[in-house]
Amino acid sequence: MISIRTYKRVESLEEAWQLNQQRSNRIIGGMLWMKMGQGSVQTAIDLSGLSLDRIEEREDGWSIGCMVTLRQLELHEGLNRYTGGALREALRHIVGVQFRNLATVGGSVFGRFGFSDVCTMLLAMDSYVELYRGGVLPMADFLASKYDRDVLVRILVKKTPGKYYYQSVRNSRTDFPVLACAAALLPLEKERGESGGEYRIRLSVGARPAKAMLLEEGGKRFQSLITEEEARDFGAYAAAHIPTEGNLRASASYRTHLTGVLAMRAALKLGGKA
């Protein structure tokens, strides 16, 4: 457990940002990850007095405060209707209800953890990170960025039309994922002269065990009905293009095999016959 000298519930984001510029101070989210570390913190900066524990729906999407818990997201009706339950599926295996009542979205995204179900899912969505000083960044750019001392204020999710899928493989229930896979089936904009009705699949793979990444689709297009053969090809393409590594949970080749299977299932689930 880390040691903490003083605890400060800040009254503004500016105050949080100022305090956070000192290396010895740290923002606490749910503190679950931080707690496992060692070392001493001069001032623990608590954002829980800033009403950032809310999910707000707007016409074009949702704004999710950094202090929203994983459990709040898991139970959110609007977001789960929009994702067809995929968001809930991404979250419900993380440790336990009591854990998810504490773990925050802000800490989960800021951590950019390789194993993160949260980052894997958000990356498949049209989502953005709002930083106090750094402005709004697409999720992919944020995940690729270096750790700095900015304050993560909100996650923004746009209501882009699409269908979602999520599946993870775990060695045992509540353990970290061996591989995590999220996908979105997105209708392509009708271009002039084209008949429309075409789709692309945005595939995000995490716990490789490195950070979640998007598949470079190489221009793959699907009709509204995806055949088994197309799904199998898509799986093989994903397995060939998503790098994996081995660690104590699984070998690289097992992860690559799983990538192919989960990508195929995603295609079938999203576009196959019911």
Place this chain on the structure above:
Amino acid sequence: MLINIVLNGKKISSEIAADCLLLDWLRAQGCASVKRGCETSNCGLCTVILEGKPVLSCSVLAARTDGKRVETLEGLQQEAAEFGAFIADQGAEQCGFCNPGFVMNALALFRENPDPNEEEIREYLAGNLCRCSGYEGQLRGILNYLVWKKEKGKKEEAQ
């Protein structure tokens, strides 16, 4: 720093260190049911109810619970005894160390979802580890308890 917590219905003011964990604070108040079973926020043994929601008391700063309501097993004796009898009937537990956290989270489940099915029970209690049993006895005990509670409710309605 000074905090005010409503513990099992009683308001308590207390001077604490900034990094005092809720678990340690509760034990210092005499709530011996609250135990630590791991260092990784993984076992569920330390479960208490904070503002109506089950949380891991090992992972919450006491400072953050200033002004909030906390319930532990000590405050839920009657409910816990009624429910616990059904677990005991199954001989579900061996050492019993996991029991307080398990009971707290089960009671939290019944508050949130009074009529859970088997899958919902498994999912809600997945974060409560038991090293001795295979969870099957606990599941049978819960199902029996739910049947008993329903019948009790019907009888009370009829009267």
